[in-house]
Amino acid sequence: MKEALQDSMFFGAALSIGTYILGVLIKRRWNFFLFNPLLLSITATISVLLILGIEYSEYNNSAKYITYLLTPATVALAIPLYEQISLLRKNLTAIIAGIASGVLTSSLSIFLMSLAFSLNHTQYVTLLPKSITTAIGISLSAELNGYIAITVSSIIITGLIGNIAGGLLCRLLRIKHPIAKGIAIGTSTHVMGTSKAMEIGEIEGAMSSLSIAVAGCMTVGAAILFEWWI
């Protein structure tokens, strides 16, 4: 049984998709804030691998074909960006300045806190991409020679904060304008926060998805500057 699963070309992919669907169903049934489909799927996948004693590399042999689509999917993020171009043009200065200050705050705060925790270079560059979408974060972490899986975890932890508390965070921080809300949620908590922003409102959702792409690109630039500080 174990051998059959390990050698299968579809086990890893089926496990990933199956646990995700299960996660969506659980989220629908019980709308508890920690029941995030992605979080549930990752937890379930890890549990199954540990229980069956299957190596990650065996699982990834077939799961990697899904991950393969990450680059084309990120390329496709240009589509929603293009669709929002009129809203983008109208508020260009505010949006770009807002996202830029968010990106700068991200790199600067990670740098200062990494100093405080005396992290080493690899640990520091692992955290630098934490506020951007996993698609860009994975590639950036790889380019910076960080621990890719840990970058992904910090991105997901960050995303969960946005997904769980995006609206509350804006209220506490007194961010009221719909465009500003979307920019705040998207710049800080990427795709996972954006799905929350979509629930809050149309403009919030659109601005949040726009921030994912712009903050992602800007963070790549910021990381090049900040990379050598520790």
Place this chain on the structure above:
Amino acid sequence: MKYIAQFGIIIAISLIGELLNRAIPLPIPASIYGMAILFTALCTKTIKLSQVKETGKFLILIMPLMFIAPATGLIESWSTMQEFIVALLVISAISTVLVAAAAGHITQLIIKHKGKEDKK
């Protein structure tokens, strides 16, 4: 044929992005080059929205699935992560709040300021 052509365009742009990533010695992922190329092509109407829309949106919709395997890779790096798990959690939480505050307030400030100027 429509979907094959759409998928073909997106894959071709990904390929160009990958080649640029190898040719240019900067830590810019292939996907970012690709996104910039597609965005420019859409703005200049070199590529029409209808030539990429459905397949592109489908890829964006199933994107969460692509995060599962890399995150599961945590099993392999768990011992490395344990070394700085507290730092990781604290840094993630605090910087997230700071980033939201900075991005949101700067945007809000400029929109309000511009609104006032427009009224004058």
